[in-house]
Structure formats: C-alpha cells, structure tokens
Amino acid sequence: MQPSDFKFPAGFLWGTATSAYQIEGSADVDGRTPSIWDSFARTPGRVENGDTGDVACDSYRRVEEDVALLSELGVKAYRFSISWSRVMPAGRGELNPLGIAYYRRLVDLLHDAGIMPMATLYHWDLPQVLHDEGGWLNRRCAYDFAQYARAMFDALGDRVAVWFTINEPWCASMLSHAMGMHAPGEKDLGNAVTVAHHLLLAHGLAVKEFRRTEQPGRIGMAPNVEWHEPYSCHPDDVAACERGLDWFNRWFIDPIYHGRYPQGLLARYAVLGIHPPVEDGDMAIIGQRTDLLGINYYTGGYTREAIRAMLATPADAFQQIDALRHLQTVNVAGFRKTDIGWDIYADGFYKVLTWLKDEYGNPPLLITENGACDNTEPDATGRVDDALRIEYHRRHVIALDRALRSGCDLRGYTAWSLLDNFEWAHGYSKRFGLVHVDFQTQQRTPKESFRWYQRLIREGGFAV
Template sequence: MAKLEFPQDFVWGTATASYQIEGAYQEDGRGMSIWDTFSHTPGKVVNNDNGDVACDSYHRYEEDIALLKKLGVKAYRFSIAWPRIFPQGTGEVNEKGLDYYRRVVDALIAAGIEPCATLYHWDLPQALQDKGGWANRDTIDAFVKYAEVMFNAFDGKIKQWITFNETWCVSFLSNYIGAHAPGNTDLQLAVTVAHNCMVAHGEAVKKFRALGTKGEIGTTHNLYWFEPYTTKPEDVAAAHRQRAYNNEWFMDPTFKGSYPQFMVDWFAAKGVTVPIQPGDMETISQPIDFIGVNFYSGGFGRYKKDEGLFDCEEVQIGFDKTYIGWNVYADGLYKVLSWVKDTYGDTPIYITENGACYDDVLTPEGTVHDLERAEYYKKHFIQCHRLIESGVPLKGYFAWSLLDNFEWAEGYNKRFGIVYTNYETLERFPKDSYYFIQQVIKDSGFEV
C-alpha cells in the first residue's frame, strides 16, 4: 500500500453556514432574513421545515467547537448572519449580534482553531429585499458598510475572509430557477443580481485594503465539471455553455475583469443584458488573496435543441449518486482545479466546501456507520493529493459539513454532516466519516 502524505501546512477544516445551524432567529435583536420569509412560506421547503431552531448552535457553539477541537482541524469556516449585525440591513449596529460572534471567534482561537468567516451565505436582511434586494445597487453600499463593521470588529482575530458564498446560487438558483430565497424566476433579474453581487465583492475587497485589515480576503464560487458526451462540435459547445454557467461566468470577471463573450452573446439572444456601469469590471477584478471553490459534482452533456437554458441535455453514464441525487465524480475535482490553475494562474486555492448527502441511520448505541460518505471523502482526498503533487496551489480543504443541518429547500430531509444531529433532542453524534477525517488529519495523509 502507498501512503499519500499531505504538506504539514495544509489546512484541514470543516464548514457551516449561519442560517443552517444557528437557530435563535428572533433572539438578541436579530432581524428577519429572506430565508426566514422563504421558509415560513408554505410549500417552499420540504415538510415546511424552517431554520427557527436548526441545530441551535447559537446556544450550543461551545459544544460544536469542542467537536472541532476533537476532530483536529486547523480552521473552521462559518458565516456571519448579516441580520444579526444590522437587523434592517443598514442603520445602527446590533451589539448583541456582534457579541455572539466575538464569543464564537474567541472560543475558536482558544481551541487553537483559525476562524474563517464568510460575510454573505445567503441570509440577506428582509428589509433590504423589500427594497429590491441584490437587484438594487443600494444593497452594494449596505454590504460594504456591514463588511467594514466586521473588518474593524475582528481585525487581527479573523485572518481569512470570504465575501460571498456561491454567487451562482445567490443569483441563478434563487432568482431564475427559483428554488432558493427569494424564489424569483426571471433570467434578467438573475443576471443583474449576479453582477451586483460581484461588484459588492469587489467593493468589499477595496474596503478591506483601504482599512489595512490584517489577513487575507477572497471569494467562493461553486464550480461544476461538465464534459461533452462526444467530440461533436455541437456537443462540445453545449457542454461548454452549461459548464460556463457555473464557472467562467463568475471566474472570468473575478480574474480577468470581463464576462465570457460567448455567454454574453447567448444571453443577449434571449433578450438579457449585463447592467455594467463604468468602473464595475475593475472593481470586480480587484486582486484577491485566494479563491474558494465549492465542489460537489459533475457530469456529461450533449446538444439538444431547447433543452434547458443552454440547449444541453445531461447524459447519465453510470456514476454512483448521493442521496440528494448528485453524481459522485471525484476525478472532476482534479479536472476543475487543474483548469482553474491553467486558466487563471497561481492564486492559492481552498476547497471551501466538499461533501456528500446520504440517508444516515443513528444506531441505538449512538453511532452512525456512514461508510459511503467516508469513501466519498477518501476519493476526493486522493484527488486533492494528485492536485498538490501536480503543482496546483491547493492550500486547504473544508469538509461540508460539520453538522447535519437545515439543508435549504430540502429542509431537514437531507444530511451532509460528519456529525449526526438529532433534531428532536439537538444531541450531536460523530459519524464514522468524522473519525476517518480525524485519522487523516492526525496522520497527515492515508494509505491507498
């Protein structure tokens, strides 16, 4: 057997998001978010579940940090709930909200764990949505003010900042497909939201630099590896469009300061334009210290007229699937991160999310034998090792997720955690995948 060893400075971590774990949705001055509104709307979420309580991490964060410490991670990626800081999105700072994150950050540091904070993981204050949300450029200014408060409050304590999580989800999934809050189905709106979010990212980076905030700042895009089913030109072009929808549409502006022209043309043919204002592209392409990549899946596609948005039909080629129905395509992680390096250069990369959903069963003894999830992680860790050995600047890996939690529109029906959450008692039970990752971290690698 060969041992795959990781560099000693490789950052092993795990990740969560505020609305998915915190609960306490009306406590200590927190305002309403678009996800409170969406989840309280009948029919929007499986079983009409909501995040009112979630994992109750607002009250149980010390227990969660103890699990992180036992796991042995170097870093923990969490998100800050904007409505806890500015209940109306703007105006007066809610000090009780800031105090909560001070307690979390101080407890992480005391446990020897580096806090990595995401400023926006989808819980926009409802008061801002009422004024147009991300389609209204005033929201950009509100975001930068919120970011400034956080940079000042945690300067020197939080050394790694992520502006946005998965701008594709914020824009297309939430405003064109309509599956996530606020639940719109308007392609022009989605393109506008995507653009404004990227401008807000760039403005926050500029503010970070202007303040002289210590540490690093980047953003996270969810990338998907989609390949043509054949070498036919029409199949190659269709698969490229489908892939660019997640990848180039967000990565090109971030690194090149321009949108991919073939996609601009495709949208224009549908009557959709990008509302670029003077200076926007320079703002979006502000140099960043790292790029976060969330990777879950990939697939194969071929040309089919009028199929979806891009005349592309997915072809199933026999991938194993997770419980949520996503292809297990570990080799896609190697391909997509190699593509990132080849296309955009040597900016450090962190895998800020990667994980799998399975139908877990808690035994009477309090164990969860999630062998499929452990195997999923192992397959993806192998690709991480290949990437590092191939010269791709992969610096860290955050497993999604620490806890089973509120899985957005899927409610509590889908579990991604390496720790099982009993939603009735809120007890936590580490799964076999938790212990597998714990051993990998301890040994700086594993045998294959």
C-alpha cells in the same frame, strides 16, 4: 511512504464548515431581524415538510459544544458565516452589540482551541428589510454590503485570518432568482443576471474596504463550480461543455481574474434581450486583487449537445436557460449517487482544479466546501456508519492529492459540513454532517466519517 499512500504538506489546512442560517437557530432573539430565508421558509410549499431555520442546530446557544467538537475533530480551520441581520438588524447603519458579541465569542473560542477562524460575509441570508427595498436587484444593496463588510472587518478583523465575501453567487442569483428554488423564490432570468452582477460588485466593493482598512488577513470569494466532461470528442459535445462552464463557472470567476464576462455567454444573453447592468468602472471594482479563491465542489458529469431544438422564443426562465446552455447531462451507468441524488464524480474534482490552474494563472485555492449527503441514521448502539460519506471524501481527497502533484496551488480542504443542518429547500431531510444531529433533542453524535476525517488530519493523509 509507499506509492499507495496519500500524504499532504505539513502546512496544509484541514477544516470544516457551516453557515449561519443552517445551524444557528435563535432566529428572533437578541435583536436579530428576519432574513429572506426566514420569510421563504415560512411560506407554505417552499421547504420540504414546512421546515424552517428557527431552531436548526441551536448553535447560537450551543457554541461551546460545537467548538469542542471541532477541537475533538482536530481541524486547523473552521469556516462559518455571519448572519447580516443578526449584527446589523436594519441592513445598514447601527450595529447590534449582542450579535457582534456572539461572533466575537465564537472566534475567541476558536483561538483558544488553536483553530483558525474563516468568516464568510454572505451565505444567502439577506436581511428582509433590504429585500423589501429591492434586494440584490437594487444596485444600492452592493454598497450596503460594503458597509456591512467594513463593519465586520472593524469588529472582528483582528481575530479572523481569512474572509470570504460571497458564497456561491450562482446559487444566490440563478437558483434563487431564475429557478425559484431558493429564497426569494423568483423566476426571471433577466433579474437573475442583474442580481449576479450586483453580487460581484458587492464582492469587489468589500475587497476595496478590506484593502482600505489594511486588514492583516486574506480575502477572496467562494463560488461553487462543477465539471462538464464531453460525452464524446464530437465538436458539438465539446462546445456544449464549454457553454456549461460559461454558465456555471466562468460567469462568476472571469470578472475577478480577467476583468470581463465570457463573451460567448454575453452574446447568448443578448439574443434573449438580457444584459448585465454594467456601469463605468464596475469591472475594475469587481477585479480587485484577491488573496485566494474559495472553491465549492460537489458533483459533475458527462455532457453532450442537447437533442431537442432550441426554442425560437423561450417563454419562461427555465426555457431561457435551456436555450442558453443547449446541453444535456448523460446519466452514465456505474456512477454511484449520494442520498441527494448527485453523482459521485471525484475525477471531475481533479479536472476542475487543474482547469482553474490553467484558466486563471494558478491562483491560491482553498476548498471551502466538499461533502456528501448520506442519510444513514444511528443503529441500535448509537453508531452512525456513514460509509457512503467516507467513500466520497476518500475519493475526493485522492483527487486533491492528484491536483497538488499536478501543480495546483492548493492551500487547504474544508469538509462540508461539521453538523447535519437545515439543508435549504430540503429542510432537515438531507444530512451532510460529520456529526449526526437529533433535531428533536439536539443531541450530537460523531459519525464514522468524523473518525475517518479525524485520522486523516492527525496523520496528514492516509494509506490505501
């Protein structure tokens, strides 16, 4: 091996990922009931171009085709999510046999192809019937989730090797309940803090069910993280970055590994009259031992103390968030951006991974999402030359190699995403897939990034 080669351990797990609402379609067939994303997407003005996930990639009906693509790609693992309202239409209680059969069929196809199934229990699509009862603002929802999780362990646990409880709880709380950008589209920071706590409680309760049933697999959560690099060594810039890490990273990971919320952010919330609804025993439940931590990383940047003064009495959720964080991101010339407008900051990937090692005692990490929006369309020959996505993955895989060599306990890397899909509030206007999807015909076309990743997996690395 030459010094410029990047080789990974033989057992390193290469994979890719999707989520149910983004790819499955078949929104109202075989007993599935609406989720909050069905309702949100059908509300005028919520999603670009009025797009919905009603059809998406039609993967519910094309599951064999998509598993064949996974097999062609050569991945060792596939992370998918389960639609709660497809398998448990009332949100609790009776299971839907047709929904269970779909996921059983998927995992059987994966096993037949030699691919490890990794299931995510919650990727934001709460059954609408539960939301009508208060949703994640209602503490009962955490216990409903635990019941649903137990049912999935019983139904699929003999075939699923790795489970993730909650995907990106920051998005499911802050982006959805404080900033109004995702379903259910609310703008109340206090409610978002309550939702965040109930999501973490749901995680802990699900882990308890997993242990109680003595499942053979592994379980963890999959938060999204970002990296704030101080713009200078000035103490104010350093402090601003710490506030950013509290707000985005620590609030969702500290309770699992340290059994508490970050004290600085608790105090800043208290100034606003906001308190997470912690009851006796909650932190012990949330802090149940997990087997691994999933990490979703896309971007980061340079941060400094905000220039404007904090508002004495923030009037709305956005002003409250500004008051809490009191930082600003510095646009540094030279950072290339993806087609969704996010900086390509691979050095931040390395830094956040080593930070996680130091902050939480080097837990086993599996990169559950990492990818780039590149909207390149097929050329006249049908070839999709998504060079931006290849460059993004190349830089981040190098950062991954650096983190491994720095002692991080990294077990695998899951590229987001297998398919172009419904990109939440952006609808179908943003493409993250290794495979191009024509949403009119559902034709799938592997992109050049698919071929690049295929070679990386086959060779266990690459040469520069």
